[in-house]
Amino acid sequence: MNNINTQIQPFCQAFTIEDDEESEDEESKCCGVCGDQAKGYHFNALTCEGCKGFFRRAIKRSTPHQCPFLKKCIITKNNRRSCQACRFQKCQAIGMRKEMVMSEEKVLERRIKIKKRKMRAVSSQLSVQQEKMIEELLMAHRKTFDLDFSRFTGFRPMDRTIAPTSDLDQYMNDPLYITGFSAAAAEEMSYDFLLPSLSSSSSSSSSPSLYLYHDKEQSKESDEKIKFFTSLPHFSDLATYMIHDIIRFSKSLQVFRSLNMEDQITLLKGATFEIMQLRFNMVFNARTCMWDCGPISYYKDDVVRAGFQSVLVDTVVKFHQTLRNLGLQEEEYVIAQGISLFSPDRPGVQQRDLIDQQQESLALALKTYIDSKRSGPEKHLLFPKVLACLTEMRTMTEEYSKQVLQIQDIQPDDISPLIMEVISKDS
Known part of the structure; x- marks a missing residue:
């Protein structure tokens, strides 16, 4: 009995203590x-x-x-x-x-603050209209952009047999390149030209040999024109393929279709390169600095082999690294495409107010989407960073158009009429 009491007593004491604590x-x-x-x-x-x-x-x-x-x-x-x-x-x-105790003024001020907080909480949620807008952009994008590039077929192959980037840059700084000349005109000149050796390996990792072209008579016997930019035909086909899809994307949007034909053409000319870069960014690998377009991966040397100078290529790569590191979601990419498309400050725009209203609605939808779907402190800077990238693309577009015109002077047959139509200034 004593043993039992000895065992029970601590339990009872503990129970009593718990009761006392609960009472307190x-x-x-x-x-x-x-x-x-x-x-x-x-x-x-x-x-x-x-x-x-x-x-x-x-x-x-x-x-x-x-x-x-x-x-x-x-x-x-x-x-x-x-x-x-x-x-x-x-x-x-x-x-x-x-x-x-707060005064009536303080109480009123506090109520206003609470009301504003509630309004901000409501405004950070996507409205039904914004959800429909984003859904329309998503559907149009998915119908006109293939991440695997499975629809990109029948293109001219890319020849990576060309001088190293440093040699090519040195050539592209030559006055003859800056002024522009055709292959036929080159035959009438007494200059030696750097040409890729057609017999060297097409592997991108090899160092192709170069030779100096001396014999004008031998060059006249050839029916083919001199090809300075060996990857230009392939990149022309790729750009043409992308432009067709961007046109289809734009035509899928109800607001875009409601514009007059002149404004549709003006907006497309201004935004095509920018939308193209946004789409390429979705397949850009920030670690390898390569664009993984399905079975084909491109790196910056391929762009140089198409005739573009490093002043643009390096800027493009840096831009893609910056944008890709933002970690945008598909919805944010497609809203950014819409913001770029509906730019009221494109030269020659007629229905400016309508286009401005649409761009403002898209910008607000992007901000609201980020506020409602993102978490963490970094989301507060994401919206201005996206807008900064869109602004940077404007400068890139001007340089891109300038260099395409220079390349076209040298190798006109390899740039499609659609590309030239997009970069032309006439509406």
Whole structure:
């Protein structure tokens, strides 16, 4: 029996202690004024909601309360309304401070702040109209852009047999390149020309040999024109393929179709290169600095082999690294395409107000999407960073058009008429 009592006693003591702690906890939640259940600290004291409201009203009261008895009333939950004077005195006794009661102006200011917070919370959610807008862009994009490039067929193969980048840059700085000349005109000149050795390996990792072309008579016997940019035919086919899809993408949008034909052409000319870069960025590998377009991967030397100078190529690569590192979602990419397409400041735009309204709606949709779908502190800078990238593409577009025209002067047969139509200034 003693052993059993010895075993039970510690358990009983522990149980008693837990009961005492629970009782203390319950007591600590009682209102210091009336003993009702307290919800928290109000005006520096633990009180119930009723005594909190009473104290606020008493402070704002112009005349003091009067006790009908001896000013010694005991305030309880049941009789707290009987004597307001003693109840107020009890409030002060437990530490409630009148200076902590906000004025009407402060209360109004606080309510306005709360209302603004609620409005911001509501505004950070996509509206039904914004959801429909994004869904239309997504459907148009998915129908006109193939991440695997499975529809890109029948293209001219890319010949990577050409001088190393440094040699090519040196050649492209030659005055003859800057002024532009055709292969036929080159035959009438007495200059030696750097040409790729057709017999060297086409592997991108090899260092192709070069030879100097001396014999004008031998060159006249050839029916083919001199090819300075060996990957140009392939890149021309790739760009033409992308342009066709971008036209289809634009035509899929209801607002775009509602514009007059002149504005449709103007917007497409201004945005095609930019939308193309946004789509290429979706397949850009920031680690390898390569564009993985299905079975074919491109790197910057391939772009140089197409005739573009490093002043543009290096800028394009850096741009793609910056944009890709933002980690954009598909929805954010397609909204950015829409913002680029509906640019009211394109030269020659006629329905400027309508286009401006659409771009503003798209920009707001992008910001709202980021606010509602993203988490973490980095989301607050994502929207301005995307807009900065769109602005940077404007400068790139100007340089791209300039260099295409220079390349076309040298190797005109390998650039498609559609590309020339896009970069032309005439509407």
